[in-house]
Amino acid sequence: MLSIKNLQARIEEKEILKGINLDIKPGEVHAIMGPNGSGKSTLASVLAGRSDYEVTGGSVEFLGKDLLELSPEDRAREGVFLAFQYPIEIPGVSTTNFVKTAVNEIRKYRGEEPMDAVQFLKKMKEKMKLVEIDQSLLSRSLNEGFSGGEKKRNEIFQMAMLEPKFAILDETDSGLDIDALRIVAEGVNKLKSKDNATLVITHYQRLLDYIVPDYVHILYKGRIVKTGGKELALELEEKGYDFIKEEVGEEIESPL
């Protein structure tokens, strides 16, 4: 589904991704872990097409298409979804209106008729249950005055509504208490199917107790330095990021 080959990217003059290789197949859940500044969020941004980053080498193929050639909106319309680490506020635009616009823009791209109000509301009701989100929250301005947990749940709600083929969760666990974390993770698990794939970016192992990955990759200084199964996350939790240093044989800054 997604094939990243030797991906390199920088922001301004700073090289951040120094050759990422990653293959993701339908139905798989991959986790990327790594210390701060290792390039986790950069990878998410580059895949989603944020223009601040310049891709300096490598390739990304998504469902047979050259992802890097597509505009950010076309990537979204092709089925790439990014759950933001810091969801953005849009005053005066309700979540409902925002999601409806998004759903219909994506349908238009695929040559489908816009969803009518009845269909939309029905689907919305169904997905709201999934992330235990309240109707009143969806009538409010997008993310404005939402708590950290509400923002993250709203991200997963949008993901549920847009039904992406490939979702990236960028530190979705940050700022969540244990209950919110459980709700968000359960939402993600319910959305999992044999046809879609998920890339979970996280700093801590705790999210992976709920969203169980098929593969764990450790990102360090812009490269994936170690790949394993879910037990790698536990090992990392136990030994801390310092053990990577020994494996890679380099100096590593403190993770926090």
Next chain:
Amino acid sequence: MSEMLNTLEQTALSEYKYGWVTDIEADEAPPGLNEDIVRFISAKKNEPEWMLEWRLKAYRHWLKMTEPEWANVKYPKIDYQSIKYYSAPKQKVTLNSLDEIDPELRATFEKLGISLDEQKRLSNVAVDAVIDSVSIATTFKKELAELGIIFCSMSEAVQEHPELIKKWLGSVVPMTDNYFSALNSAVFSDGSFCYIPKGVKSPMELSTYFRINAENTGQFERTLIVAEEGSYVSYLEGCTAPMRDENQLHAAVVEIVALDNAEVKYSTVQNWYPGDKDGKGGIYNFVTKRGICAGVNSKISWTQVETGSAVTWKYPSVILKGDNSQGEFYSVAVTNNHQQADTGTKMMHIGKNTRSRIVSKGISAGFSQNSYRGLVQVGKNATNARNFSQCDSLLLGDKCGAHTFPYIEVKNSTAQVEHEATTSKIGEDQIFYCNQRGLDTETAVALIINGFAKEVMNQLPMEFAVEAQKLLAISLEGSVG
């Protein structure tokens, strides 16, 4: 500025949708302004002597006045002698019914989406269509007349209802009020008159649609709305003009009178031609709009969506004379390219327990300048007057300007006056977030600005709201995110 936004900046602006010219034979005055022209206009309209005298008095006063320069706008001096002050589409005979309208004219309004055919009418909206200097048609007259509501062109009102016109014309905006109102009083050619009798609530929206067509012609329409005791009316105004290289002058006067317990809601969607992307052409829109809450518990509410004109100078105001009266001003002003807008309101609290609310949303893009100018005045007898003002500015790009000039004058210590102001920019983060959900940048900008303007848009009658939302998006197409 990121690459994405630079590309956007280069995106060509969408064409002004209403920029065509209709080839209609016109009956015109020669360019220039003098007493003879004033007499010519009056004669063309078959006006009684008192009306002519009124005009001449205004003209003589205007001659002694100078053009105001305090607004935060720049434009070359207007040559008042090069403008034509009267232009009327030629029609052979007086019309007996709407069916007799010149098909070209009918087509013009069809193109604007205004059907003069009552069979295909806008649902529940009566329309007075004004092209250049004269009113072409007024729909639903008969239905309204049954309720005692008078809705007709100003010319007709002068003929048919002289007692009302004599009583109210110039009672809110005196002919000597300002340079442009004096000019308008001298040469106004048409406009709408609306009279709601005691206790009547108008069952439909009344609407005037203004269209400038002829070249080098000024448009000086005059609107007068009188709401008698306990009556209610919602009034809509729309305007467009062809694309021309020269600037054209539009200097209208709108007066509203609300007597005891009456309520008038006045909504404008102003979309005069704004000029091209280099600032060439466009309408100079110098308008005086004022209402008086003359009676107790009366209410006047102005809502405006301003997207057009090269230069706008406009301050819809309310004189709160009656005790417990209320004034409201809701405004969205969008400027793009080289447009300049200096707009706002005046709330003059005279009566006791008077309340006013001002919500102004300015959106600036391109090289435009957008100013809010507002005056809240509380007189010494206006016990317990209250005002709340909110002025928000949204900037798109870094070459435009947003300015706020709030003036507050309070002469009564019981007054409560609040003013809030914010300035923000559409962030790249907001655009990217929208992009990531499948919205292209144009759609994202439209969504964000409509969100920003929502509080004002919500005040518009349904018939206008959808159109106004689209207009906001179109006006900003191709501007920076």
